[in-house]
Amino acid sequence: EVQLVQSGAEVKKPGESLKISCKGSGYSFTKYWIGWVRQMPGKGLEWMGIIYPGDSDTRYSPSFQGQVTISADKSISTAYLQWSSLKASATAMYYCARRSVSIAVAHDAFDLWGQGTMVTVSS
Amino acid sequence: DIQMTQSPSSVSASVGDRVTITCRASQGISSWLAWYQQKPGKAPKVLIYAASTLQSGVPSRFSGSGSGTDFTLTISSLQPEDLATYYCQQAKSFPHTFGQGTKLEIK
Numbered sequence: 001e002v003q004l005v006q007s008g009a010e011v012k013k014p015g016e017s018l019k020i021s022c023k024g025s026g027y028s029f030t031k032y033w034i035g036w037v038r039q040m041p042g043k044g045l046e047w048m049g050i051i052y053p054g055d056s057d058t059r060y061s062p063s064f065q066g067q068v069t070i071s072a073d074k075s076i077s078t079a080y081l082q083w084s085s086l087k088a089s090a091t092a093m094y095y096c097a098r099r100s101v102s103i104a105v106a107h108d109a110f111d112l113w114g115q116g117t118m119v120t121v122s123s
Numbered sequence: 124d125i126q127m128t129q130s131p132s133s134v135s136a137s138v139g140d141r142v143t144i145t146c147r148a149s150q151g152i153s154s155w156l157a158w159y160q161q162k163p164g165k166a167p168k169v170l171i172y173a174a175s176t177l178q179s180g181v182p183s184r185f186s187g188s189g190s191g192t193d194f195t196l197t198i199s200s201l202q203p204e205d206l207a208t209y210y211c212q213q214a215k216s217f218p219h220t221f222g223q224g225t226k227l228e229i230k
Contacts, residue, residue: 035219037167044224045159045167045210050217061218062124095166106173108214109157113166 002026004114011120019082020117022096029077030054033099040092086121129222137230142198144225146211151191155215158196162207
């Protein structure tokens with residue numbers, strides 16, 4: 001089965017570090033970009049950044065550059081999103097998603113999503 | 124960044140109604156636009172890509188149109204299971220920004 005499975009919910013204190021994961025299976029993990037999307041409670045979707053596991057090419061939204069780090073380990077088909085020092089404002093659901101691209105037909109969309117990881121940051 | 128603006132922010136309609144949601148880009152994005160549906164408590168799901176191409180498995184009552192800066196998502200005959208929030212996303216340039224969402228309620 002083609003799927004992305006994310007790590008479980010996390011409860012952290014401000015200032016702590018965190019790394020959440022997204023494991024792909026059922027397809028060639030190195031041939032598709034993996035993106036991360038934030039959804040704060042009751043709010044909309046925010047595109048955070050994206051990585052190509054084949055060569056670790058990574059792009060960030062300016063809104064998230066320097067706030068998080070996106071990485072991938074292609075040997076275990078897993079992408080990561082990490083924080084070095086969490087703030088309360090990081091409380092949100094985080095989704096990973098696979099980017100499907102076909103330049104010839106303007107096809108570029110997240111066609112496969114993980115189930116989401118809820119991160120709660122509270123003292 | 125390219126800004127995406129959806130309207131309306133919320134809409135209430137009856138089963139069988141035709142529903143239209145619009146999305147405007149702050150600059151031209153050709154046909155690099157996708158639409159997503161997010162049901163309560165679930166991950167989003169892509170409905171349409173390339174502005175008008177229906178993703179495999181999506182019911183044909185969903186359709187998309189537009190090019191350049193103005194786009195629409197239409198549900199031809201609203202069904203109860205269409206209760207969700209709908210988002211547009213541009214894929215012309217990074218970051219691939221989303222619209223703020225349109226919440227669709229069933230009367």
